[in-house]
Amino acid sequence: MPVIKLEFNDARLANRLFGPQNQHLKLLGERLGATVESRGNAVTISAPEGEEDRADLAAQVLGQLYAMLRSGKKLYPQDVDFACRILERQPTADLGEVFKEDVYAASGKRTVSPKSLNQRHYLDAIREHDLTFGIGPAGTGKTYLAVAMAVGALIRREVKRIVLTRPAVEAGEKLGFLPGDLAEKINPYLRPLYDALHDMLDFAKVQEYQENGVIEVAPLAFMRGRTLNDAFIILDEAQNTTPEQMKMFLTRLGFGSRAVVTGDVTQVDLPSNARSGLLHAREILAGVKGVRFVTFDEQDVVRHPLVGRIVRAYDKFENGER
Secondary structure: OOEEEEEOOOHHHHHHHHOHHHHHHHHHHHHHOOEEEEEOOEEEEEOOOOOHHHHHHHHHHHHHHHHHHHOOOOOOHHHHHHHHHHHHHOOOOOHHHHOOOOEOOOOOOOOEOOOOHHHHHHHHHHHHOOEEEEEOOOOOOHHHHHHHHHHHHHHOOOOOEEEEEEOOOOOHHHHHHOOOOHHHHHHHHHHHHHHHHHHHOOHHHHHHHHHOOOEEEEEHHHHOOOOEOOEEEEEOOHHHOOHHHHHHHHOOEOOOOEEEEEEOOOOOOOOOOOOOHHHHHHHHHOOOOOEEEEEOOHHHOOOOHHHHHHHHHHHHHHOOOO
């Protein structure tokens, strides 16, 4: 069985690369089906006969992660899995470029960085275009990264406010049966947007921003008739808009503003006879200058690894595969 040997000069960085009690090496071996063992600053990698490419990939992952550590980046256990996914999909990828910068998300609270090539493309698209569509399954970071970009833009004073919105389609005509006033009835449908905000800003800061009108979280119906200038606007769950609602939202964009639209076209909750505004917009706006579409798939899922397997299982079932 061919064996690959690697030696890392910096003992301190090698220790971080290997992880506590070699946790990162164990994760790497399990992920790629290879045997990865350390001795001092050296690593030996082997794989079953006929699967030598697994060992080569493991060596490439370790080499690139070590280079990232040397450049000052931190390394977390989940980054090992992300690195494997990226290099499996695109062996020539440079992990340092993919993870090259953190998305600013308020002092000391949390840093957010891309974990896949598509996430990297998504962030670049948001920076470079006034209107970006992020389309893909749950767990791919579409909304989370958009909120992080919005918070960063607000802190850097590139925009004066953040507007987060989503349709409350699940409620439909049942809103009247829910307890409380209108705000209490629609808040459950806006909860995911609040969760992302509170992950990046202190709770008190979010409240202060909302009281001052700097951050607004509202259902899509509240956008009608408005023009939003100097704002970072995010429409979440856009697959549940009608074409008319989507057009209404897109025409709210004012001077100095940028918008991000996110959705999963496989989870449309509209009535069966209604067309999704997200699908409609993708047909109409493809190729329009200033608009960018970024599509995610299960390889971009950054939640628990089981989420990616669930997405693949459902895809197979829906395609008639077993």
